[in-house]
Amino acid sequence: xxxxxDPPHTTIFKLLGTRFWxxxxxxxxxxxxxxxxxxxxxxxxxxxxxxTREHEDWNLDEWxxxxxxxxxxxxxxxxxxxxxxxxxxxxxxAQRRAFxxxxxxxxxxxxxxxxxxxxxHSINNHLVPIIALxxxxxSESPADSHQARDLEKVKAAASNAAxxxxxxxxxxxxxxxxxxxxxxxPATQAAIELARNALxxxxxxxxxxxxxxxxxxVSAAAWEVVVLNLINNAADALEGASGTIDVSLRTDExxxxxxxxxxxxGTPWVVLQVRDTGKGIAEAxxxxxxxxxxxxxxxxxxxGLGLPESLGIVEAAGGRIDVNTEPGKGTCIEVxxxxxxxx
Amino acid sequence: MAKILVVDDDELVRYSLARVLSSxxxxxxxxxxxxxxxxxFRASRPELVVTDIVMPEQDGLGLLNELRRIDQKxxxxxxxxxxxxxxxxxxLLAEKLGANDILAKPFDNSVLLGKVATLLAGNSxx
Numbered sequence: 001x002x003x004x005x006d007p008p009h010t011t012i013f014k015l016l017g018t019r020f021w022x023x024x025x026x027x028x029x030x031x032x033x034x035x036x037x038x039x040x041x042x043x044x045x046x047x048x049x050x051x052t053r054e055h056e057d058w059n060l061d062e063w064x065x066x067x068x069x070x071x072x073x074x075x076x077x078x079x080x081x082x083x084x085x086x087x088x089x090x091x092x093x094a095q096r097r098a099f100x101x102x103x104x105x106x107x108x109x110x111x112x113x114x115x116x117x118x119x120x121h122s123i124n125n126h127l128v129p130i131i132a133l134x135x136x137x138x139s140e141s142p143a144d145s146h147q148a149r150d151l152e153k154v155k156a157a158a159s160n161a162a163x164x165x166x167x168x169x170x171x172x173x174x175x176x177x178x179x180x181x182x183x184x185x186p187a188t189q190a191a192i193e194l195a196r197n198a199l200x201x202x203x204x205x206x207x208x209x210x211x212x213x214x215x216x217x218v219s220a221a222a223w224e225v226v227v228l229n230l231i232n233n234a235a236d237a238l239e240g241a242s243g244t245i246d247v248s249l250r251t252d253e254x255x256x257x258x259x260x261x262x263x264x265x266g267t268p269w270v271v272l273q274v275r276d277t278g279k280g281i282a283e284a285x286x287x288x289x290x291x292x293x294x295x296x297x298x299x300x301x302x303x304g305l306g307l308p309e310s311l312g313i314v315e316a317a318g319g320r321i322d323v324n325t326e327p328g329k330g331t332c333i334e335v336x337x338x339x340x341x342x343x
Numbered sequence: 344m345a346k347i348l349v350v351d352d353d354e355l356v357r358y359s360l361a362r363v364l365s366s367x368x369x370x371x372x373x374x375x376x377x378x379x380x381x382x383x384f385r386a387s388r389p390e391l392v393v394t395d396i397v398m399p400e401q402d403g404l405g406l407l408n409e410l411r412r413i414d415q416k417x418x419x420x421x422x423x424x425x426x427x428x429x430x431x432x433x434x435l436l437a438e439k440l441g442a443n444d445i446l447a448k449p450f451d452n453s454v455l456l457g458k459v460a461t462l463l464a465g466n467s468x469x
Contacts, residue, residue, distance in 0.1 A: 117426060121397065124424030125353050127449035132359035135452040136366055162449050169425065 116172035120165045127165075130158045164305075171309040180219025181340065184270045185212040187220045188249050191227035202242035203235050209249045214270050214339035217317040226313050229306035230274040230333055236297055237278025237331060246275045251339070269319075272335040280327035289323065310335075344368040345463050346387065350380035350406060351395035351422075356448075360393065363452050364459065377401025381409050389417070391462055396423040396433045404433070404440060411441045418443040418462040422450075 039045070052060045138151040189209060196205055216223070227247075234245040251268040281289060288294045290311050311321055319337035347369050349360045354375070361371040372387050374380035378400045384392065392410065396403035403421055410419060421437035425447065434445040443465075444458050 121424040121426050124448040125356055128353075128424075129355040129359040131449045132363050132452055132455075136359075136363055139366075139452070158449070 113172040116168050120169050123161065123165050127158050127162055131155060131162075134158065167305050167309070171305050171312060180217075180222065181215050182218060182220040182223050184214055184216050184223070184272075184337070184339075185209060185249065187223045188212075188227055188247075188272060190220075191224040192231070192247055194224065195228050195231040198232070199235055199245075200238070200240065202240065203238050204242070204244045205231070206244060206246050207248070208246070210251075212249050212251055212270055214251065214268070216270060216319075216337045217340060218313060218337065222313045226310040226335060227272070229310045230272075230335070233306060233333075234274050234276035234278065234331070237276050237280070239279055243277040243330075246273070248273045248275075252336075268339050269336050270339050272337075273332060274334075275330065275332040277330040280329055280331055281323070281325040282327055286323065286325065290321075344370075345390040346370045346372065347391045347393060347459070348372045348374065348380065348384055348387070348389040349393050350374045350377065350398070350403065352376055352398040353395070356395070360455075363455060364393075367456050367459070369459070377403065377406035377409070380406050384410060384414075384417075391459060392417060392419045393459075394419065394421055396421060396437065397426060404437060407437060407440050407442055418465065420444045420446060420458060420462060422446045422448055424448040 134151050134155045138148050138155065141147040141151065189207075192205070192207055192209075199205060218226075231245060231247065238245075250271050250273070252271050254269060285294075285296055289307050291308065307321075314321055314335055314337065317337055319335060322334045322336065323331065324334075325331040344367065347364055349357055349364070349371055350373075351357045351360065352375050357373045357375070361373060364371050372383055372389060374383045376398045377394075380392070380394060381401070394403040394406055401409075403423070407419060407421065410417070419442050421434060421442040422445070423433045423437075426433045434447060438445050443462055446455065446458060
């Protein structure tokens, strides 16, 4: 299966728009009619016939045939050249747009990073008195008292907040911290074993890991985060009902839609697929799942950082994440990573 | 037990640090910025300095530099809610600049008190 959800191929027809083609057609037709009208009005054909009869020795018929053939060839070649040039222009335009998108994305990341760093610093400071004083009060309360239990809850909530701040920072800094290399097969296997421990009841996890020994440009720790996030999401999508989560790892050809990013020299891509039989993703949500803090799980379960964090890690390694979902039937997520060149 | 100088611009952080440290038997002196911190250090000669990094007037890294210039023995613990300069975390930078220990906010009291005890023991021992 090849990755989906690519921008549709722009054609010359789409680029110029329907209005252009209608107007161009009408103008051409009008010009032709006008020319015909003028020629008829001037009795041009008769004059031309007379002229050729008077000068039969000039071999005008042959010359006219040559002129017509030349004209036809010029029109044909010209059209071809215009078509090729337009295609080239379209490709350049598409590349420019992709570059601009990338730049915009980088700018957003920098802004987000600055914002997150400032927010994290403030929140961490505000959490100090909460955690420190609650801790203190708890140590001064009888161990099995209501107060001690309540204070423990307050401390847990504050610690959760600290954890979210820490994950926000990891997400914002992802591009700096995921640098590393891991062997994808064993790293995936290890991450899945970890995920297995946290699976809810009723969720069956099946693995199909071909012995993929390629290396990818992600640290084992960051790859673990990606795998755990995806399996965690798949498990949450089952919403407590029984269902299956299929995890597979394979190698594949360069995805069609990213030729400029693909490794050269026939080095394959490695693809991690996580497929669940859960509730799927509603179309309105699909566009937002990679946005930081977007979650459909409710505050107690989701931070809205799992997918953006994973995408950050995968993109830093030159990869991509594809999502195929069918509401009510399940979701299939594929992570495509370029394998590194063998030494 | 020991005299500890706490430097942090956030009043609530200072208050909580003072409460936690004094509950463990320490005497706490407070300062809200690096300049005041340096003045109070000279005046009261504490056995340990706990300082924040991001502060007005003079920040914690500046204070650390000044303190290390006039005194190499007194242990300094740097605490911070995060931040970095050119990709280097403030706390790691503080360690390079001569902080004896670092601690990221927020923290458990037991961790703070453990570090404080270790630093004080190290100082009196050596």
